[in-house]
Structures are given as structure tokens and as C-alpha cells.
Amino acid sequence: MSGTACVCQEIECREIEIDYNQLDKIIRDDYGGNKETMIMMMQAIQRVYRFLPEAALKYLSQVIDVPLTKIYEVATFYASFSLEPKGKHILTICTGTACHLRGSGGMVRHIAERMGIEPGKTTQDLKLTLETVNCVGACAVAPVAVMDEKYYPKATIATLNDFMDRLDAE
Amino acid sequence: MRVLNIILNGKAVTAREGQTILELAQENGVFIPTLCHSPALEPAAMCRLCTVQVIEGGRAKFVTACNFPLRRDAEIRTDSPEVRHGRKLIIELLMARCPSSPELQRLAVEYEADLTRFSSLNDDCVVCGLCTRACEAVTGKTLSLAGRGTAIHVSTAFAKISDFCIGCGACVQICPVQKISMEDVDGERHILLHGKIVSQVKLPRCKSCGKYFGPVIDLEKVMDRMGEHLIPPPNADTCPECSRHNLAVKLGKRYFEQYGVFREEGQADAG
Amino acid sequence: MIEATQTALTPSEVTKIMSTEALAEYRQKLQAQYDPNAPMIYVCCGTGCQAAGSVDVVEKFREILVGSAWDGKVVPMIKPTGCHGFCSRGPLVIIEPQDIFYQRVTVNDVQEIVEKTVLNNELIKRLQYKSAGAKESITKASEIPYYAKQTRLVLKNIGRVNPTEIGDSIIRNGYAALAKALTQMTPQQVIDEVSSSKLRGRGGAGFPTGLKWESCAKQEGLRYVICNADEGDPGAFMDRSLLEGDPHSVLEGMAICAYAVGSHRGYMYVRAEYPLAVKTLTTAIRQAEALGLLGKNIMGTGFDFEVTISTGAGAFICGESSALMASLEGKVGRPRPKYIRSVEKGFRDSPSNLNNVETYANIPSIIANGGNWYKSYGTERSSGTKVFALTGNVFNIGLVEVPMGISLMEIVFGIGGGVPNKRALKGVQTGGPSGGCIPIPHKIPDINVGYGKLAEVGSIMGSGGMIVMDEDTCMVEVARYFVNFLVEESCGQCTPCREGLTRMKEILDRITQGDGREGDIELLEEIGKFTNNFSLCGLGTSAANPVLSTIRYFREEYEAHIRDKKCPAGVCKKLFHYEIDPDICTGCGLCKSKCPVKAISGEKKKVHVIDQSLCMKCMECYKNCKFRSVKIM
């Protein structure tokens, strides 16, 4: 079973293939279809698509019998969920207290300006998503940047510029 | 049930254990302003307007009257300067969001709110959560409070026209600032949230009189949860007026068959 | 984290432990296999050290140790461990039995360490620790002031056990306290022991743990034991270190609690940002279940306790108890407005005992050694020790565990090594976004750290975040930072918190932008008192603390921003500029070379000047000038 869902963004139309067998595996096998684990199911779905496609949530709603509006409520409440497609690369800059005191705010502004996106948003070409996080627990080596799940301690604007240069070259 | 001795604004009164402060105040003719409260729904204590001071076991604290259950003898101050000052701030903050609400305007006068301190947000929703709770009580499938923090807002799933709304209109009736409206156009009921259509429901046509009428809802569930606070909705394929008429005729006929007298419609159930 | 190593301590081949005596036998067997004189290399793989490259260091050690010929000699063991706490010096390597401490070890040092130190007992000077200003470097970990001045009760295993090998924990008396509780004590005796220790909750509010257990035990029907591992304070990471470095102490503490309150189901709510903790915990639970130390019929005593891990999805508010339980049920994490405690009606509307990670981790030693032993540390009203996450402008950043009642100055200077870059100490922020700034040493000379004392000066213990701030910290900006954090993290359901905080942020934004107005300070105080009294949950009722405490102690700084349009600390960019003091400038040219926008001009040995139209106030010249000739004007 497989279908196509269209997630229309203002700019262009992005077609997302939803693999319902895979969804079934997550919802029924991994989490036993238990409503209480809905947040973790949604995280698993987001790991697959790098965001939460509407069609996948509709399916989730049917299988676990939770109204779609309640799923939407949860998806918009928790910061780690995204209803918009995320970029191929994800740059997360820690803005926890220790990192903030060591200038992580300036790094966020720098990348935001350079890439022309607000924190939390993705570039038009879906290459990069810029995110902020409140402490990743590595405060001793603040400021911390996390690029595609790898930690960069004592990050500087120069470290980040290196990434961006590499992305631009891709 | 245990009876509690309460001093309410300096006056000795008695309360039932478990009763809320709001209920006690109402019984004793003390007015406490509320915004997010409806006796038909679970209290959510979101607006905080009903905050009062309670002194229990020597400790004074601020609590919301709409959901604070009395469990011990206590002293309650519903109108102390601290309470009034906090309410004034709530009104000022909410007026900055929703200046057009008559209810807020009235409170603003009573609490001498200074409406110049906070710049206008013109959001027009006071986030009382009444509509979402009313929806929850009926079907729980249409409205919810999406987002968090300042971004919290009433929404349907994906902010799209809901596939699940049955058009009962509970949200329209309950909104204290009248920002949800409803119109029936060409056999379709539209519900508008801040002027934007969030629901389009085909209305059923009455098989007796041919008029469109309000939607069918799971009556039992609604009556169960909202009790006498909701006007009874109609059933399947007949509009409320015709159902009442038909019922009356039916009962009347039975009465006639039994007693040989046919009474007027309105008195049909008197027997 | 890192897979189990080749040691004999993996439980795979072991059958279930069916009695408490069998546990003791198993421990003896493991201890017999363990030669205290055999070389052991501990490599810290906590988040800080991992970020600095410690995983590669471990791999390199393994490669070299496997590849070498050891003719007759004992092959050294390599042990990846949880966070040692001294994160700013990572990656850390400790070599036993000599207790040799090496810091900032890279892959390139590994070969040399094996050849010189492990094989020939020879020290490598450049990797050794030296205190600031000291001539001699220090050889042993236990002699480094940072460690020597701590009292490690709850962190005792961290850095010594491989968290993915349950045998490591068992050797160090893991699950012995659970065995004792299950076979030698009644649930009431367990509660009494915890009560007598006077342990207070480490998650923030400091509620007496024994009292909480007592009221949970009184409830009827099914009940739950829940561990709050949401660690939301941005800048605190002790719970993370415990979960990743010594998961079995936390699990054992939960199991003891379950026995005391009569529960068989445990939940662990871990924040989404801690994937490593989830992985480590999953392994730990699996291993404990395989050995029969968790799950059904624990150690053959008939007592069942199962633990399930659940994760958050990025919401600070889910650390609040009722929001956490809603989130555990798969719902939105909005605090519930009920005036009812979760020990009566919590998760699934059943009685639920919620404690913090560190609270649970303290339990096994309290049961093993007795409440009186625990109480002998700390003070009358704040017993035991507390782990603090020491960060900010301080030399030694990391986790420190100290007895309650210790002087704050001792933490900052004695353990933390003081403030770097010759800057003066301005204050210490404790308690995170719900806490306050303590203006040591100028306005308050020093305080003894305890629940009561911190509250007296307008702060809180909180979960143990401790941020040292130097003279270059703008207190208005700090307040703005925390309020901004809370505006983003507020659930938004109640008016005071949602609207009040937004307005406080609006006011603080304009003050730091130079648009502050007369009356703004008073308005902040007015809104702050209001949100503290009228909000629905603990987030709202403590949200104004960072603002109120900075106004209380640093009011003149607010006034300087508003009246003189000046930021005395040189942080708020619109409210200061840098000038080079011609009387001090030696014309060394360092600032000129550091300035990224070439705003500084001047010839060598001549006074330099800053072109104000180019300067972007990045602080580089200010930070780098050796003579402090760059002044904030």
C-alpha cells in the first residue's frame, strides 16, 4: 500500500510519497498502537520524513483513533516537531545560558543573515534548516553547534562559515 | 457531608466540603468575575480573573475561585486590594488583545483599568478555551488550542476546513467575545473563526416541513456531558419544531385512545 | 554510547539472579576476576568530552592495545565512562592504579601514553594538569583541587564505571541496597530511613522526599513511580551525566521507591535533546532485566518492578509535574489546573510519585548506609550533598558535588578556580530561569548554599544550575535572556504568564535597545509581582524571579540603560562604544590584527584608534587587549 500526498507550500508543490506499510510498522509494531506513545510515534515518523506530513498524521489519527485536531495540537506544541519539510542538513545552535553568555546569539544572527532564513526555518532549496536548542548538556565546551548530529564544541563564526561554504559548494 | 465554616469577605458562612469558592460565593450573593468559566464544562482556570485570596491554616495564598475546592475551614477575600489590582492587570492585558469585547469593556470600567499602558495586539481572542472545551464536550474532533506560549491559538487541524465538524454551534454560543460566528447558506452551515470559514456542513432537510435545520448530533453524549445547559438538539430527519409537533400529536393520540378526550398540544404530556 | 567491551563483566552468559545471596556471590565472583593492580585506562565519554573527540581516543586505545604484543604482561583494560565532571579540560584520561590524570588528550597522544605511561610508568608533562599560576603540575586526579574539594556521594560511580556494563555497577555495590530493602526492611522502614535522611527533592522545589513517599504509600490502588529526567534548565546537565554515567543508581533508586510506596510500574520521562541518555538507559534496563534485578520477581523476592522509557519532544514546561504526566499520556504538556497533588491523582489519574533523577540516585546509598549517615553531610535544613553545574565565566567548568551549606565563594574560587581573564566577579545566577542573581562578592559578601539561604537572597536552589558572571555581564541582558526563554517555553494557557511575560519581554527589549522609559522599572516590578501571584503553574509563578532579583541588586544598571542610555557592562550594542585609552595603549597592534572589520588603525608603537562608523562591537579588541586599554564608553 502506498500513496501520494501533496504538501502544498506557497512556493512550489512538493510531493511526498507516504509508505503506509512503514507507518504501520512504526505505529502498530514498534509502539503497539498505544495512544499514550503518540509523541514517540510522531518522533519516529519525523525521523523518516524529516517532518510530519499531513497525510501521515491523518493515517496515524485513523489507526490510533485520536482526532486529527488533537494530533495537530500536539504537533504544534512541542518544539521538536515540524510541519514543514526540513532541509537536508540541519544546523542546530545551542542558545542555552552557557552558550548564550559565550555569544551563541551572534552566531545564530550571522547564519540567519548569511542564509537568509529565520531560526526554525529552512532554505528555499531545502538544503539547510537552522534551529536553536536550549542546552544540549555540553555547556563546558560552550558555545556548541550541532551539525547533522555531530557536536562542534567551542564553535565560532569561522567554524560555521566553513559549513556554509561546504554547503554552497555541494 | 462535612460542613465547613468559612469567613467570606468578613462574614461567617457555611460551605459544603468539596464545593468551589465560586459556587459558595454565588450562593451567598458575592459576585466574582469570570471569563473562562462555564458551569457546563470542566473548569480550565485559564483567564485567572476569578483569583481570590484564601487563608487556610494560617497561610495566605492566591487561588482561582472557579476550581478551588474547599476542604478546610478558611477565610476568603474576594475583593482585597491585591486581588483587585491583579484583576485590573488581567483586564488591561486582555483589552490590549481584544478591545471590542463589551464584557471586557464593562470590567475595565469597574476595575478602573488604564488602557494606555500596553500597546494593542488586536488579536481579538482572549484564549479562554471555552470553545475548544465545548467542542471537546460534543465531539472533540474539530477545535483545539494549537501552538504554545504567545503563539497559542484556537485552530482546526492544519488550520483547514474541518472534515469532522458537525456544525452544532456550541463554540459559537459559548464564545465570550463573540468571535466565532455561524451562518446557514443554501442548505449549508458555515462556522467562521475570526471571519474565516473553518467548517462547512451540509444541513439535513426536514422530511415534514422541507426546511433545512440544525445538524444531527450524538444526542446522548451531548446531554450526558452538557446536561441542562444545552438546548436539546433535534433528531435524525425531522427539524426540532416538527419533532415537537409530531411528538405532541402522537402523545395526544394515545391519550385520546385511552381516555377518549383529545387535549390541546401544549398539554399533551400533562397526563 | 559505546558497546560493551571484551571484559568478563557482560551479563550475557549469566543466568538470572534468583536471591539476594546470589547477587552477593555474583559480586564476589566479579571482584575476584578484577585485579586492582592491573592497568586500567578510564576515558571520559560524557557529552563534553565526546564533543571534544573522546570516542576517537577510545577507539585509538583499543586499536593499539589489541595490536600490541603483551608477552606475559597483563593487558590493560580500557574503560569508556560517563562524565567525570571536569568538562572544560576534556577529553580526560585517568590511568589506574596510579591515578594519573591527563587532560585534553587527542588521538595523537594515545600511542605515547601507552608506550610511556602505561608500559613504563613515565609521565607526559604536557598532558598534565596545572593550577592557575602554579609551577608544578599535578600527577594524581585526587590531588587536583577541583576534585579534592568535592564530596562525591551521588557522583561516586561516575568516571569509574562503564555505564553500558552492569557488572561495573555490581562490583561497586550496585543493587545491594535494593536487595537489603527487599529482604531486610518493610516498606515503612524504607520510608522512615529516607525521611530520617532529610533528603529534599533535587528537581527544584526541595520537597522532603520521605514525606512525598509517605503520602503516596497511603493511597489506594494502582500507583506509579516516575522519574523526572526532563532537565529543562538551560545550562544544567547533572541529570544528563547521571543518566549517561551511572544509570543503575537511578534505576535502583526508583526500584527502592516502588517497593516503599507499593508500585510495580515505573516511567522515566527523558527530554528529547538527550538521545544518548535514552540509549544508555535502554541498555541498562535490558541488562538489569536480564539479570533479574528489574522486571518480574526481582531477585526471587516476588517483587515486580518494570521501567518504561518515554521521551519528551522539546518543551521545558514538561518538567512541571502535571504537564509531565499529561505528556506521558501522549497529550499536550499543559499543566493541569487542578488543586490536587499528583501523589493523589497523577499519571492516568492514579497516585504517582514523581522525583528527580538526582533524588533517586541518592536513595541507594541512603538505604545502604542509613539516613543518619546521609544527614551527617550538609546542614540541619539542607542535608546531604548537591551537584551543581558550574558554568559561565569561571576557569573550571563542569559538575561539582559539594555538601550543602558550603560557601558560594569557595565553589567559585576554591573549586571553580575563579574568574578568567583577570575580570572581577559580579554575581552568580542560581536556579536557572526560575532563579535569581546573587551579587557576590560586592553587595553580599558570601552565602552558604542551602535551600533556605538561597531563598532569603531572592534566588532558589532549583535543579543546580550555577552560572558565574563577571564584570562584563549586563544584568538587564541576563534578565531579558531568561524572560525570552520563558516566553518561548510558556504553555500559553493562562493570562498572567502568557501576556505578562510577553509584556515584560517587550519592556526589557526596549530598555536594552536604548528605548527604555521612565517608569519601566516600576512597571516590570508591578507585572512581576502579579505574574508570581496569579499564574497557574510553577513556571509562571517563578518566571519573574530573574527580573525581580536583578532589579533588587542591580537597579542602577537598569537606570543607566534608561536614563543615561548606557550599558555599563558593554553588552547592549546600541548603548556603548569602545574607545582606546591613549594613556594606556602601547601600540602593540594586537587589536588591529584581531578586528574583523578593520575598524582599528594606528602605527606600531603608536596609539591606535577605533573608527566608530565601522566598529560592529564584536568585543574582539576589548577581550584581547593585554593592557586593558580598550574602554567601554
Ligand SMILES: Cc1cc2nc3c(=O)[nH]c(=O)nc-3n(C[C@H](O)[C@H](O)[C@H](O)COP(=O)(O)O)c2cc1C
Ligand atoms: C516549569 C517547571 C519546570 C520543571 N522542570 C523540572 C525538570 O526539568 N526536572 C526536574 O526534576 N524537576 C523539574 N521541575 C520540578 C518538578 O515539577 C517536580 O517538583 C520535581 O520533579 C519533583 O521531584 P523532586 O521532589 O525529586 O525534586 C520543574 C517545575 C516547573 C514548575
Ligand code: SF4
Ligand atoms: S503559568 Fe505559564 S506555563 Fe504555567 S499554565 Fe500558565 S501559561 Fe502555562
Ligand code: FES
Ligand atoms: S548551554 Fe549550550 S550546551 Fe548547555
Ligand code: FES
Ligand atoms: S474563571 Fe476562573 S480562571 Fe477563568
